[in-house]
Amino acid sequence: MKILQLDMGREWRGGQRQVLYLMRHLQVTHGFETLLASPGNSPLGVRCGQLGLETVSLAGRFEVDPRNILKLRKLISSHGVDIVHTHCSRSASLGAMLKKACGVRLIHSRRVSYPVKGDLSKLKYRVANAVIAVSAEIGEVMASCGVPRENLHVIHSGIDPALYEQAAAAPKPVPTVIGVVGALSPQKGHAVFLKALGELAARRDDWSAMVVGNGELRPELEAATEALGLTGKVEFTGYRESSEALSRISILVVPSVDGEGSSGTIKEGWAAKVPVLCSDLVANLELVQIGRSGLTFANHDASGLARQLTVLMDDPELCERLSSGGLERLQGFTNTAMAEAVCKVYRTIG
Known part of the structure; x- marks a missing residue:
C-alpha cells in the first residue's frame, strides 16, 4: 500500500x-x-x-x-x-x-x-x-x-521515549528550576505563567525559571518579565530541543489557554521524569491523571498556578510520585x- x-x-x-x-x-x-x-x-x-x-x-x-x-x-x-x-x-x-x-x-x-x-x-x-x-x-x-x-x-x-533517556537520568536541578517549553504564541499561555511567577516571587526566592522556545511574543514576554520585576529570575533560552531543555528543569509547566490538541510537551515531561503541572484544558485532562501523572490548575488562573507550584516545591515525595506515574502513563502515548x-x-x- x-x-x-x-x-x-x-x-x-x-x-x-x-x-x-x-x-x-x-x-x-x-x-x-x-x-x-x-x-x-x-x-x-x-x-x-x-x-x-x-x-x-x-x-x-x-x-x-x-x-x-x-x-x-x-x-x-x-x-x-x-x-x-x-x-x-x-x-x-x-x-x-x-x-x-x-x-x-x-x-x-x-x-x-x-x-x-x-x-x-x-x-x-x-x-x-x-x-x-x-x-x-x-x-x-x-x-x-x-x-x-x-x-x-x-x-x-x-513521542520517542529514547530521546529523553538522558534527561530522565539527570539529577533534577536544585534550587528549583521552573520551566515552560513551546512556541511563544498566544495559545501557549506564557502570560499566565509569568504572572504566576510574579506572585511566587512575592512569597519565596528559592527558584529560577526557563522559557524555552521562539516566537512572535518574545519581545512582549520579555517586557512583561521586566515589568513584573523578574529580570534575572527568568531566562529566555530561545529554541532548544526539548530533550536537552528538560534535563535542566525541575518542574514543567504547560499553561496552554486554548487550541491544544494532544500536548507533546506533557508527554516529553513524562519521558524526562519531570513532574508536570498543566492547565485544565479538556485535551490536557485526557492525558493527565490528577495526582498520579501530574497536577492541574484552572485555565487562566495565575494565582492557582502559583499555589500549585508552591505545593510541588514543598513536597519532593509528591514530585517523585508524579514523575514515576508520568513515565508509566507514557506507555500508551x-x-x-x-x-x-x-x-x-x-x-x-x-
Whole structure:
C-alpha cells in the first residue's frame, strides 16, 4: 500500500515531528510504502531526506497553486498512490481537491481543537474516507462539522521515549528550576505563567525559571518579565530541543489557554521524569491523571498556578510520585503506539 503524506508547513513543530515518526515506522513495516510532499526545503522535508525517505518538493505552501495540483496528480498516477494522508489545514484542502480529481482515498489528521469555520472548510473534512483526531475533544469538533462518526478515529500523538533517556537520568536541578517549553504564541499561555511567577516571587526566592522556545511574543514576554520585576529570575533560552531543555528543569509547566490538541510537551515531561503541572484544558485532562501523572490548575488562573507550584516545591515525595506515574502513563502515548494505530486505519480503508 502506497501512502502519500502531505504537509504544507514550513515550520518544525509537533505536527511535523509526528509525520516524521509515522514515515519512519512505515519505512520498516511490511506492506507499506510512503513518500512525503511538502514545500521545498521545509524542515520536515530536509529531515526526511536525511533519513533516506522519499520526498517531493512543492512550489509553495498555498493549496490552490496550480503547479502543485498538477505535480501531485501526476505523482499519484505514476507512483500508484493508494491513500493521501494530510497533516495540516492547507494540505487538507489540497487533499480534498486531489480526491475529487484522482479518486484517491483520503485521510486527514486534525491536531488543533479550534472550531472549523466556513462551509467549505467543513466540507473538506466530510469528504475524507477517514479523519484522525489527536484527542477526543477534536473528534467532537470534527463530528460537529458533519464527519460521520464511523469515519472518526482518535489517535493521540506520540513521542520517542529514547530521546529523553538522558534527561530522565539527570539529577533534577536544585534550587528549583521552573520551566515552560513551546512556541511563544498566544495559545501557549506564557502570560499566565509569568504572572504566576510574579506572585511566587512575592512569597519565596528559592527558584529560577526557563522559557524555552521562539516566537512572535518574545519581545512582549520579555517586557512583561521586566515589568513584573523578574529580570534575572527568568531566562529566555530561545529554541532548544526539548530533550536537552528538560534535563535542566525541575518542574514543567504547560499553561496552554486554548487550541491544544494532544500536548507533546506533557508527554516529553513524562519521558524526562519531570513532574508536570498543566492547565485544565479538556485535551490536557485526557492525558493527565490528577495526582498520579501530574497536577492541574484552572485555565487562566495565575494565582492557582502559583499555589500549585508552591505545593510541588514543598513536597519532593509528591514530585517523585508524579514523575514515576508520568513515565508509566507514557506507555500508551509513544511514537510506536501512534504509528501502529494509524496503520490500522490505513488497512481499514486501503
